Amino acid sequence: MDRSEPPPEVAEGEDFGYRLFPERHSEAKLSFLTTSLFTFNHKCQVMLRIALDTNPYAQLLLDAMKQSGCTVYKDRHFACEDCDGCVSGGFDSATSQIVLCQNNIHQQSHMNRVVTHELIHAFDHCRAHVDWFKNVKHLACSEIRAANLSGDCSLVNEITRFKFGLKQHHQTCVRDRAIRSILAVRKVSKETAEKAVDEVFDSCFNDHEPFGRVPHSKSDAKYAYRDFQNRNRYYANL
């Protein structure tokens, strides 16, 4: 992979996906009463707390980020907001915040998956110089990793989307979802998104950090967490 290529120019009218998160740049703040009565904010906060405390995917990511110098604080690094469209969440690198779409996440399993997905983006932001805004390949790589490692592309999730396939279908799903995510937040053509994904796919699909494997279930995530906690012994005895 040639990292010295100049990044492509930013398209005119590019909003980097912020139109999907209207509260990000809105100066007007809803009152506490309005937030409590007319939004799903409280439910989002409760589900988020459960995800952070009990989900092994999230716990491993939080630990790995802490070890990398980016301790995650719920009140600072997470925000529950109303979003446009069908988007479930996003990572805002400008504010180092994970945005959770309280109007689109209604089940704990969905919250677990979105938190994991966005924490992977945050982890990439923490450990690497990711040029989110100007380098589509960097964005593509993080989206591939997030789709691959968060459980987005499990067989059950794909069947609920009426996407059927078995042999190597996971890779097809990861590729498609990465392209979709890029198109949702960048003003690029489908061909550009597909090209970026194809160019970085091998490297990024096989980058399983911090899990060390593709965690297909909570049991896989627990094995990965065990390996993470034992890493001192592992690397000291190679």
Add this chain to the structure above:
Amino acid sequence: MATVFSLVALGPAQPLRSDPYFYTFHGDWLEVSCQSYDSFCPIGSMSSMGLGSGSCATVPASSMADGGAWRPPRTCEDYWSEWKHCKGIRNFFHNYYTYGEVPSCEQWKIDYSNCRKWEKSKSPDAKESLCKSERARILEKQKYDPVWKLRKTPPRDWYLPLGQDKSK
């Protein structure tokens, strides 16, 4: 990969980051990037030892354990549980769904046997086989060049209060 500046015996006094790109094998020597430490490059401590900033280390690959007392990289129970997990029907399905092929689990069983052999008789062959197997697993993860450059320090604005971020 960070350039090696000096031979410094390292113990794992600081918890290590787990990214396989931080470790490179040169025969029997393990090059450790200074990015492997939690607090990133311990520039202060390294310069007090007469080394340049950004210094990392090269150590004999199996000497990093405290006081030179080597143990298998994983516990024998871990090798056993990985083997059982690999052989299971769930993993068979997941591997086929992800890679389109049947998983290969034999190496976990070999590693488990070598681990037990080491525990019983401290066999140097068992130790060598285990190290070789684990290094091969790390090399497998390093097959592709990373797309981006890894950081030496966390993002400067990670902890900035939100008002200051938004005014940027």
